[in-house]
Amino acid sequence: MRLIWLLLITTPAFAREWTREGGAAMKFQAELRGIDGPNVLLRAPDGRTAAFPLAQFAAVDRDYVRARLPGLVLDAMTPPNVGQKAGAGWGRPLSVDPADSAVSETSDGFHSKHFAFQTTEKLPPTTQRDLAEACEVIHEIFRVAPWGVLATPTHEGHFRIALLPQGEIDANRNVFDKDGTLRIPIGAAGLQQLGGEWVRDERPEAGRHLKEFVAYMLQRDVIGLVPPWLPDALADCIAEIPTVGGTAWCAEVPAKLQSTAKPSAAEVEKLFVRGEPASFSKEHALAVVHGFTRLLDGRRARQITNMLRQAMQDRPKWEAFEEDAQKYDADWDKLKKLPGAQKLDDGSYRFPPGTHVPEAPKPPHAFEKGDDLPWLLLPLLLEQKTPSAVAAEISAQLAK
């Protein structure tokens, strides 16, 4: 706790240089205090305060005000609902416990409670903390959601994020390593270089990539066991949740949905029918996830929760099954090579009496081909209703 306290009290009153272009043009140092209608309220280092029309300032100053204001308000209030019960649902805003975002340095970077950051760049402590907070709040969004965190930490209790120098990007490479490490360019992590130092990029849109990737990372265990559009759309949906610092407002309608047309029942239904992997629209998938997470069953989100939890429970069983299946195949290969083995016309084998024939492993759910796996749990989402009935229900809810 001591560390956080220090961070809080040493965060300096942030005086910066302002460039006034209209009126009497000038540059001066001041700290942002707020806005009043079209005027920006500033405090000079000597304590004097003044209001100026914001329109008289350079574009970079106006952007700064727009981006900094929510944080300014948040700093003045008590963060709401710190440490809610796991699975409490998205009905109320949530805040990360500041202790979770406190960072400690490691040999190759630093880590917070749930994330380990790997980087060769030297990041100032405040930037490390901002970055940790941006990731921890996504973790908290999952933890409070009825379905919980959908991934198991891969690196000694942490999810690992590698921040790559800008040049080191291979566009063809998966952003996730085989070991589950998220590899993103440092510039896509909501950071910008100012005066040779990496600091948080205050523009609201700057951190979106990071939010989306982390949201995807925290669903790693269900990927492949739920329809392919779902993890993408849930990550998109979570990236749309407004966050300021470590506080998130999960009940807000995604801004993206407010500007796009609501999908019709027929368009929703397409998502429930197995098709070409790329045949769904991202906007429609987002709308449907919004429907399942917030509209159909309120904050309990029963249908999607049942499916995601089942997938989460199935994951180890499928892994065990895969192991067993490999062993079974290997055993069979050996059996087939036994001297007394005889292949019959119908493709089956006959072995000498007394040979131990292994029993085929039982999958968690019956399936025919590997491609079936993402669709096996669909009935949990639809709850015995026909795809078209559920589609109609969702489309009607969205239209409201």
Place this chain on the structure above:
Amino acid sequence: MMKKSLFCLLLASTAFSAEIRPWTDARGNQTQAVLRGFDGGDVLLQNAEGKTLRVPIKNLSADDQGHVVLNISTLIDPSAAPISSTPLPVSVPVMARTTWPASLTAPDGLTNADYVELQSKPGRHLYRSRRFEYVLHAQDKLTPAVMKDVARVFEGTYELLSQSPLGVQAQPVNGYFRAELYQTMDTYHAAGGPPGSGGVYVRDEKVFKVPLDSLGLKRGTNGYTRDDNFELKTLVHEITHMMMHDILPLLPRWLIEGSAEYVECIPYKSGTFRHSDLLASVQRYNKDRLSGRYRLSGPPLDFIRNIIRPPLARKAGEIRYDWGETSPVPQVGFYHSSMLLTYYFMHLDGDGKGTRLLKFLDAIRAEQPKHTAFVKQFEAYRASMDEFLKKPEVKKLPDGRFEYPNYLKAPEAPQPPHPDYLTERLGHIHMGILLDGRTDAQLQQEAATALLKLSIQANP
């Protein structure tokens, strides 16, 4: 108000208006207001009366706190360009009431008529009060007492209108409404002040211009000071136009001038508007104008029928319609008739509560965003048409038409939301609400009868 240009292109800002919502404090008290800003730890709210409330954020309900965090940035439009190009959208919604305040004194923040002198050099002096910026083009300053009075009239009229059925429908430019004051009639005329006028609101520039002469000011040793004719009341008329800027193109001309005359008629003395004494003032107004130098303009009531009749649709190329030039009603008679008809609709028509007029104004306010959007489209069309006509392949024919090869495509004109949008009849598209099934003659009859009961008499 003076009109300019063939087509009144007002580029109202893409008015972002924050929603009016209920706010709840720690004690459970609720108030309706819009989010206006944030200062230190306090949220700034503005209630429907235009009053600014300051509430520590910690005293607001959790929902309200979240609303502030998530919406505070939307008060700032990132696309707002620096000074003097586009007006900065402000978060003030249309403020209007269904009734007039009986008396309005020294409104919020004006008890001491706060104003600041920003810049002062011979020839140009800049002042600001809460919502207005004043540029005085004169050798000397105004004396503090006079400047205080001027600021009080401007701010007071704003407050009065914001609490009235007429409402405030105008966005300041860069945070302030602008007024330019001129030392002499000559400089006023040179700056575009029309001859014979004592002040003008130039709609296209969103600027109020007035010569000091018409305020009754004389040069003293410490700057401009009052003379025997000191009268700031004339400002009220133009300020009213200024505060209704966004809906002016959608109003019939008689209501534009009638409402300004009406507000000017409300008795005003040192910062107090007394609407409760309006009737006596209107009776006096009527009597004065039926005698003395106005007499020749004739009894006004006969003209009601004329002034509400929409202008005839004109053919392209015809000169601009203007009441002063082509109407049978002389200007003074027109203002007079307009004023009485406005008074009638505000207080006498139908149920006596101005219900039809309120409905009419609501319809105009609802129409305004459509109009603004159309004007933008139309401007874009005009610009692309100009570009098109510059192409070497496009040839002008003697009859005014154009000829161009068919591989070129002429820009298409946007479809107006109403056929009268591009005509002088724009201000009349909602007149049906006011007439409410009555003919012009019936309205004339009803209005004359009702006014006569109040001894507001025609043909004395």
